[in-house]
Amino acid sequence: MRTVRLAFSPTPAHVRTARLVAVATARNAGVAEGVLDEIRLAVGEACSRAVSLHVQHKRSELIEVEFTDGPRFEVVVRDSAPADQALHADLAVTSPFVAGPAFAETESEEEVAAGVGLALLTGLVDDVTVAPARDRDGTIVRMSWEAAAR
Amino acid sequence: MELSLTTRTVGRHTVLAVGGEIDVYTAPQLRGELIRLADAGYAHIVVDMDRVDFLDSTGLGVLVGALKRARAAGGSVELACSQPKILKIFNVTGLEKVFGIHPTVDEAVAAG
Numbered sequence: 001m002r003t004v005r006l007a008f009s010p011t012p013a014h015v016r017t018a019r020l021v022a023v024a025t026a027r028n029a030g031v032a033e034g035v036l037d038e039i040r041l042a043v044g045e046a047c048s049r050a051v052s053l054h055v056q057h058k059r060s061e062l063i064e065v066e067f068t069d070g071p072r073f074e075v076v077v078r079d080s081a082p083a084d085q086a087l088h089a090d091l092a093v094t095s096p097f098v099a100g101p102a103f104a105e106t107e108s109e110e111e112v113a114a115g116v117g118l119a120l121l122t123g124l125v126d127d128v129t130v131a132p133a134r135d136r137d138g139t140i141v142r143m144s145w146e147a148a149a150r
Numbered sequence: 151m152e153l154s155l156t157t158r159t160v161g162r163h164t165v166l167a168v169g170g171e172i173d174v175y176t177a178p179q180l181r182g183e184l185i186r187l188a189d190a191g192y193a194h195i196v197v198d199m200d201r202v203d204f205l206d207s208t209g210l211g212v213l214v215g216a217l218k219r220a221r222a223a224g225g226s227v228e229l230a231c232s233q234p235k236i237l238k239i240f241n242v243t244g245l246e247k248v249f250g251i252h253p254t255v256d257e258a259v260a261a262g
Contacts, residue, residue, distance in 0.1 A: 012174040019173075019204075037235050044206050048174045096244040103248050105218065109181075113211030116243045120207055123242040 001070045007062040010054035015047045018065050022075065029069030029147045038124045039075070039145060045117045046077040046141040052114075053081035053089075053139075072127075072144040079139055083132035086139045090130060093118055153179045154201070157187070163259045164192040165230075169201035172209030180209065184216040193225030196258040200231060205239050214248065228262040230255045 004025050008014035022043035023036050031039065043065070050063045061080040068074045079086070093115040096103050103112065121128055121141070128143045153176040154169035164187055172180055187195060197213065199205070217227045228250045231237060240246040252258040 015174050016171070040204070041206065041239070044173060044204075048206060048208060051174065096248070100244070100247060103214065103245070105221075107214070109211040109215035112214045113207045116210045116245065117207035119243045120239070 001068055004067045006065045006067075008065075010051045010059070010061075010063055012048070012051060014063075015044055015051060018047045019044045021065070022067065025067040025069070026073050026145070026147075029067075029073040031073050031145055031147050035145055039073075042121055042125050042128070042143055043075055043077070045120050046075070046143065049114075049117055049121075049141070050077055050079035050081075053079050053086050057081045057085070059137075069147055071147065073147040074142065074144040076143075077141040078133065080137050081139065082137055083139050087130065087132065089114070090118060095119060152176065155179065155183050157183075160196070160255070160259050163194045163196050163262055165196045165198055165255055165259070167198040167201065169203075171204035172202055172212075173204060173206045174208040177206075177208040177212045181212045181215065184212065185219075188216070188219050188223065188225070193220065193223055194262050195220060195225070195227045196230055196255055196262060197227065198230045198255050198258075199236055200233060202231070202233070202236055205236055207243075210239070210243065210245060214245070217249065226250075226262040228252060228258040230258040 006021050019040050023040050026036055026039045059080045064078040066076045094107055096115055096119055125143045130141050133140050156167045158165050220227045230252050232253045250261050
């Protein structure tokens, strides 16, 4: 098990950095090339969600991302937003699947982005969980992918 | 790594060709350009996405916002894209039912 840790201020520009590190560490962990695009997108969505929560709740703490290789390539994204509010917001977003074509008429741009972000996370990653942090404010997104033996 | 945005006119349509990564960082640029076109009276837009390397939920939100504004003004937004990795994002999110997505700009223009 080898680990890479990244911590970044909650600004959109650094989400791109997190995506680059995600692809580099996933490739190094032996994840199949065909899955790298999904990892790039899923890690980007998890980090965008964290940045948006920090901005919304005026939290300046760093967002922490941890990449670990092993039988599975694991990614953990930790934010510092109030967990009850963050999880409530996750549950309240409108799913594009439920809304259907009317989605574009009824939801604001931000609501669309939030709903689509969660749809991408759950749609692209077989193994993803969002849970409250135990020891402090914040939620934790955990994702993992099969890391083929090299 | 910045977004490339170029416009050209095809008949009554304005084709906005986007290149690069549309994400939480660059989406405001795309939103600004789409609003500028709408404000300037270009009601029928085709977004050519064939040179888009990456598209996230923020970018999709901006495209949905443009569609909403266009429809309210009696206009249209059609998408042109043939890249499987980008098309997959529309499928996974259910947004392929929200947008008209066409393999080529010509087909998007014909539909819009």
